[in-house]
Amino acid sequence: MKNSKKTALAGMLAAFAVAAGALESFVPPLPFAPPGFRIGFSNAASMTAAAVSPFAAFAVASVKSAFVLITRGATAALLSFAGGLASCAVTLLMFRFARAKVGCIGIGIASAAAHNLAQVSVYSLIIGAAAFWYLPYLLVLGTFCGALTGILLDLALKLIYNRKDAPDGAKHKK
């Protein structure tokens, strides 16, 4: 894929991540989830960006956290950035080394788990070890939400790579 096309795609994905993040604050909280828990639809955008290039992934994670900084404050932005970086790193590694073995749902679940683990770790620096007590709940919920964002990732990859004008051929199985 041409660099100009990658940059344009990264911009669109960043916009989608911000929009998804904003819309998510209007979704009523899940009744059994801890307060503040979010499904993480915007994670689908950062995972798609990770399929495009590491730079795009980093850009989307940064833009996403910058938006959180404006709307929800510094602590939330720090948590968002830590989670974003960790999930991007895991997604990049899986695309690079395990693409033949794992599907998008598996990538989504692993990415969500990395997101939760990183967030809880940073959270524990602020609040103390009590933060880790969240982890079991977050991991279980994250498995389902990760599968959901994984399906979105699959749809996005199909849209991007199965087009007739896809620059480097159909990378993605129909």
Added chain:
Amino acid sequence: MKTRMFKKADLFIAFAVLFAALCALLAISLAGGNGRTAVIEYRGETVKVIDLDSVAAPYTFTVEGDLEVVMEVSPQGIRFAYSPCPDKLCERFGTLGKKGQVAVCMPAGISVRITGEGEYDGVTG
């Protein structure tokens, strides 16, 4: 290389994550005795410990963190009754009465969790 929506290894990833969650949950719930003790912490340092099993009537008290929050204790458990912070996430946790439960008020830096240390207090005290 082609990517698909689902492959068998995905199930393995899902079970690995769920298994890790189960282990963490077991580690939390098996530690300590069968009692219910509320441990209130400010940025990781214990501020107050309350044996919930010995609470007869509900009462409230304030905890001084970065913000001053009001907590309510009753025989059912403990809850953040009021926090001056704008997001009110801590109030939405509701009453914690089971071992392993946790609630955090991040703007105040205050957390409360239910541990199983109460039994030992009961035996020794």
